[in-house]
Amino acid sequence: MSDLRKWMFFFGSSLVLLSQAAFSQTSPPTVSFTTPPGIQRGTRATFVIEGTDLSGANDIIFSEPGLSGKILSVSEVPQSRLALETKKVSVVRPYFDEPVKVQATVEITAEPWMALGTQQFRIITPHGSSTPGRLVVSAYSELQEREPNDALSQGEEVSLPVTVNGLILKPGDYDNFSFRALAGQEIVFLITAGEVGSSLDPVMELYDAQGKRVASNTDERDRSSLGFKIPLAGRYTIRVGDYQQNGSIRHFYRLSLGQFPFLKGRYPLGLKAGATRDFKVWGYNLGETRTAAPQPFGMMPSKVMKSARCWPRPKPGRRSTPCRLPSAVTRRSKRPGRIAVCKRPRS
Numbered sequence: 001m002s003d004l005r006k007w008m009f010f011f012g013s014s015l016v017l018l019s020q021a022a023f024s025q026t027s028p029p030t031v032s033f034t035t036p037p038g039i040q041r042g043t044r045a046t047f048v049i050e051g052t053d054l055s056g057a058n059d060i061i062f063s064e065p066g067l068s069g070k071i072l073s074v075s076e077v078p079q080s081r082l083a084l085e086t087k088k089v090s091v092v093r094p095y096f097d098e099p100v101k102v103q104a105t106v107e108i109t110a111e112p113w114m115a116l117g118t119q120q121f122r123i124i125t126p127h128g129s130s131t132p133g134r135l136v137v138s139a140y141s142e143l144q145e146r147e148p149n150d151a152l153s154q155g156e157e158v159s160l161p162v163t164v165n166g167l168i169l170k171p172g173d174y175d176n177f178s179f180r181a182l183a184g185q186e187i188v189f190l191i192t193a194g195e196v197g198s199s200l201d202p203v204m205e206l207y208d209a210q211g212k213r214v215a216s217n218t219d220e221r222d223r224s225s226l227g228f229k230i231p232l233a234g235r236y237t238i239r240v241g242d243y244q245q246n247g248s249i250r251h252f253y254r255l256s257l258g259q260f261p262f263l264k265g266r267y268p269l270g271l272k273a274g275a276t277r278d279f280k281v282w283g284y285n286l287g288e289t290r291t292a293a294p295q296p297f298g299m300m301p302s303k304v305m306k307s308a309r310c311w312p313r314p315k316p317g318r319r320s321t322p323c324r325l326p327s328a329v330t331r332r333s334k335r336p337g338r339i340a341v342c343k344r345p346r347s
Helices: 002-024
Strands: 030-035 038-040 044-052 059-062 067-076 101-110 117-125 133-138 142-144 162-167 175-181 186-192 202-207 213-216 225-229 234-242 252-258 262-267 279-284 306-309 327-330
Touching (some): 030 117, 030 133, 038 101, 038 162, 044 133, 133 252, 162 175, 186 202, 186 234, 186 279, 202 225, 213 225, 225 262, 225 279, 234 252
Parallel strands (some): 142 162, 306 327
Antiparallel strands (some): 030 044, 044 101, 059 117, 067 101, 162 252, 175 234, 186 225, 202 213, 202 234
16 A cells, blocks of 8 residues: 555656646747848848747847848837737637747848848747748838828828838728829839738738729739839829738738839740740830740759640530640630630540
């Protein structure tokens, strides 16, 4: 009986120690998002990086050369900032307490020669390196939005090209930016949100001087971009909002607008490895370019499928398009509801 009591005591003590260890463990260093989410190359700026378990951070490292930074300070996120977060409703008590949110203030320098695009970084802490954070490097001047700019009449005047760092802070909020354009200019709007950790589902709407909506990214398959050829010279306003009409400190974005070369589509969609042919291309600010012939460099030699044109489903009595297997079929539909049919030839 004494042996059984000893075993039960040992087992109970082990459970207590394991429970205490589980509740006392720390969360790994985590980066949630960065404010502002980008920088112009050739400049230096100060950023606030929010996350958890960043206390004692002593360095920041980057995935690409040309970026460098230093930690200025680390502190808990103030209550005034936490109040701007989206309120979470929990129906059950969580097993672990939510980790304390911490913010690191860092100074980052981007060299003039570095590559453009989204770069990754990590914060080095006593508990190891953080999860990767993201920072966008652009070639255009950076502008922080200024309130009030909720109404079309309050649109903030900007000069093109420019990148605006904005925030949809409240549900139903809008940001408006106005610019002047000449007839015939092709203006491209590129918005970055989810890929830099934002909760924003971006909506872009373009209005003319009379307040008439002339373009919207909700009409596009890719909602991260919008292009428009200016019909008449004048003042235009681009409006940014959230598709779900939400808003919080996590609903931030980067909006680049200007006369950027932008490839909207191409046809056909592919070709056989090792081959080359002219592709039809279309978009904005492409000059006289209507076709392009990509080189086969870098294509996987193991791809042996043929590529072929495919015609619409034939009328009764007509033959289908023969295709030899394996093959990749390209078809451009000009009318909704049309169906393409390929028939395997008889051996």
